[in-house]
Amino acid sequence: MRSDRLIAVRAAFRYLVTTVFLATLVAIGFAGYGAFNAIHAADHHRVAKKTIENGFDVHGIIGGVIVIALIALLVVALAGRLGRREVRASGVLALLGVIQGVLGSVSIDVPALGFVHALVALAILGVSGWLTHKLGREQRQSAPPIKELDAVPAANPTLERSLVDSIAVDDDGLGDVWPVFGDSELFARVIGALAAPLRGAIDKIAGIESRGFVLGAAVAGHLGVGFIAIRKSEGLYPGETLSARTAADYRGREHVFRLQRAAVVPGDRVALVDDWFETGSQGLIGRRLLEEAGAMYAGASIIIDQLAPERRAELAPCHSLLASTALRRP
Secondary structure, eight states: OOHHHHHHHHHHHHHHHHHHHHHHHHHHHHHHHHHHHHHHHHHTTOOOOOSGGGTHHHHHHHHHHHHHHHHHHHHHHHHTTOOHHHHHHHHHHHHHHHHHHHHHHHTTTOTTHHHHHHHHHHHHHHHHHHHHHHHHHHHHHOOOOOOSGGGSOOOOHHHHHHHHHHOEEOTTSOEEOHHHHHOHHHHHHHHHHHHGGGTTTOSEEEEETTHHHHHHHHHHHHHTOEEEEEEETTSOOOSOEEEEEOOOOTTSOOOEEEEEGGGOOTTOEEEEEEEEESSOHHHHHHHHHHHHTTOEEEEEEEEEEOOOHHHHHHTOSEEEEEEGGGSOOO
16 A cells, blocks of 8 residues: 555544544443433432433434444454554454344343443443544654655765766676775765655655665664564564565565564655665565554665666655666667
8 A cells, every 4th residue: 555545544543543432432422321311300209211311312312323433433444454553453453342232222122231331431432532642642742754855965976976986887788886885985975865855754665686685774773763674485484474576686586575463553754765765676576565564664775776767656655875877888
């Protein structure tokens, strides 16, 4: 799921949870109002009728709406492929909603079940309130995603010249970026330049095996954020993982990459960092895996850009330090 759709789904989920929480509060209030009216009527030797005035009809109507909203909440969490926390919490709420609906129907004839009915209502209030608080806090802490990243100057001329001098391209058109890693001063400047457009706009950095591990981890350390590894299929990677196959890369090879699901907290803003995007197939598979895990793709920051315009648009916002056309060729 693309980031803009994921943001919309998460917003709809958050509004539904908040609505359930507030509606449950109102329903409990009307139930209490009806109960106190019934007690008042009994004290005055009148039979309390189930009318809108004593609150029970309104309580019943709101209760029915809550049950429907809870089922819709689960559907949104599953269809939107939100995180495990959202799916589990909405599953619990949907189950409580069904139980509440059944209890609401039978407790009229079995008044003793009214006590259980009240406990389930409090459970719905508690779970929806907890989830509302968590989602609201994440929303408040969330900085806006990267915008107009391509408008950020790629690098200063001095850095560009250093990269051109350090990266050799052979007769087959393959570039050797490793000398950049071996020059401590140049490497530090590259890490700073890759990190610059991401500062304050992301929660984590993701790197694709193998040079993406070196660059991504260094940029993450520079920014003080976490790092997510996207591994090839043959590498060891414990825990539950998501996997996807790339389209052919610049050498015509396909790869299967994996992402550890536990590495992503739903809603994390994650940017890709790598050395060179040629066809962009690995970048796209990285974006796909991150979004399937519940992250919001926040863009990419790379050293060399060799992307076709349409592929660059798919990976936007994409910041690069140097266009491949600037490199010296045999």
